[in-house]
Amino acid sequence: LAKTTQPISMDSYEGQEVNITCSHNNIATNDYITWYQQFPSQGPRFIIQGYKTKVTNEVASLFIPADRKSSTLSLPRVSLSDTAVYYCLVGPMDSSYKLIFGSGTRLLVRP
């Protein structure tokens, strides 16, 4: 299981772009990078998943450099409702995948 390292917390203001970087130096060839969002007292929610380069959906973008040893979740124009904990997970896309969460990054969006 690839170890991931994320900042413990980040602060931002409404309307700004937020970039959260996750380090995963020992990522395996068949590992994918997945990000989840969790609000207080709720279960995590899938945000985005990627293998290499860039993935974009209606919520976020995921940037993965060529060496794949890190990844950056980009949230465009955050709002107060984006205040949450964001988790980076790394693992293969098969039934052996262990859905284990680290400490995550606590994002606080201020008015």
Add this chain to the structure above:
Amino acid sequence: DSGVTQTPKHLITATGQRVTLRCSPRSGDLSVYWYQQSLDQGLQFLIQYYNGEERAKGNILERFSAQQFPDLHSELNLSSLELGDSALYFCASSGQVNTEAFFGQGTRLTVV
């Protein structure tokens, strides 16, 4: 609505008692995961089942046990409850080839 159903939503019980938490995964999902989250703590992975078989075990106490039934629903049994077992317990499910896991709303267990 994630499609994952957990019951009950809330549970209050006394120390020393035993409770059973239930999880119905999304239709067709073969993997079920259980987590414990204490107040302001991270998600602690407890156990994972895949198509009825235990696939991975995390920091699950011996007082806790789980199983996944042929209809794929899962139960988490917590016995000899202690005050420290008070937490939110989440269940998640994912398909055979995992692209996304879906979480239930959780069961809030309070041990008094």
